[in-house]
Amino acid sequence: NAGVTQTPKFRILKIGQSMTLQCTQDMNHNYMYWYRQDPGMGLKLIYYSVGAGITDKGEVPNGYNVSRSTTEDFPLRLELAAPSQTSVYFCASGYLAGGADTQYFGPGTRLTVL
Amino acid sequence: AQSVAQPEDQVNVAEGNPLTVKCTYSVSGNPYLFWYVQYPNRGLQFLLKYITGDNLVKGSYGFEAEFNKSQTSFHLKKPSALVSDSALYFCAVRDPFSSSGGYQKVTFGTGTKLQVIP
Numbered sequence: 001n002a003g004v005t006q007t008p009k010f011r012i013l014k015i016g017q018s019m020t021l022q023c024t025q026d027m028n029h030n031y032m033y034w035y036r037q038d039p040g041m042g043l044k045l046i047y048y049s050v051g052a053g054i055t056d057k058g059e060v061p062n063g064y065n066v067s068r069s070t071t072e073d074f075p076l077r078l079e080l081a082a083p084s085q086t087s088v089y090f091c092a093s094g095y096l097a098g099g100a101d102t103q104y105f106g107p108g109t110r111l112t113v114l
Numbered sequence: 115a116q117s118v119a120q121p122e123d124q125v126n127v128a129e130g131n132p133l134t135v136k137c138t139y140s141v142s143g144n145p146y147l148f149w150y151v152q153y154p155n156r157g158l159q160f161l162l163k164y165i166t167g168d169n170l171v172k173g174s175y176g177f178e179a180e181f182n183k184s185q186t187s188f189h190l191k192k193p194s195a196l197v198s199d200s201a202l203y204f205c206a207v208r209d210p211f212s213s214s215g216g217y218q219k220v221t222f223g224t225g226t227k228l229q230v231i232p
Contacts, residue, residue, distance in 0.1 A: 105157030
């Protein structure tokens with residue numbers, strides 16, 4: 001299994017540009033998540049999905065959109081990029097066991113907005 | 115609201131010595147607690163979790179964590195540190211009574227950098 005894969009690994013955007021961060025998992029997990037990691041700030045949840053066709057906002061959804069048309073894929077769309085969106089973005093997938101889900105993370109996408 | 119605190123930004127320990135990485139939490143009910151490790155330029159990797167039962171939880175790579183309800187702590191421990199343990203460690207908490215749309219939010223700490231000195 002490849003686990004959780006993310007593309008691209010790095011990206012530089014200009015202010016106002018848009019892009020899609022791709023995320024794919026091959027573990028048949030129902031739960032998928034997008035986080036951003038800023039230095040010294042831990043992880044902040046952007047959006048999550050509990051299954052195909054179902055998505056919901058996390059803590060910091062403004063400026064982002066997601067879709068979940070299949071179990072495997074959970075792309076994150078940035079519209080009108082801003083410098084505040086400079087961060088490392090992690091996608092994760094998970095399953096419930098004993099009432100709590102364990103999350104499996106991708107390698108991350110480092111995004112810089114100039 | 116649930117929260118988790120990692121009071122140390124960095125912990126230095128000599129190779130072969132025991133290590134402890136501290137974590138305290140705040141939730142309204144009984145917590146689900148997790149430890150994850152992040153190596154440079156990599157995503158987080160699951161180490162261990164506490165849901166219920168024995169307060170001492172054993173995980174990957176020889177790590178263990180002790181759940182202490184009275185002190186609201188979940189410290190990560192290892193009896194003998196290795197240089198390869200050097201990484202960023204994250205504690206996370208979920209309050210099973212905090213649910214929004216079927217999802218129980220997980221809150222991550224800010225991370226503790228562990229440096230094992232040869």
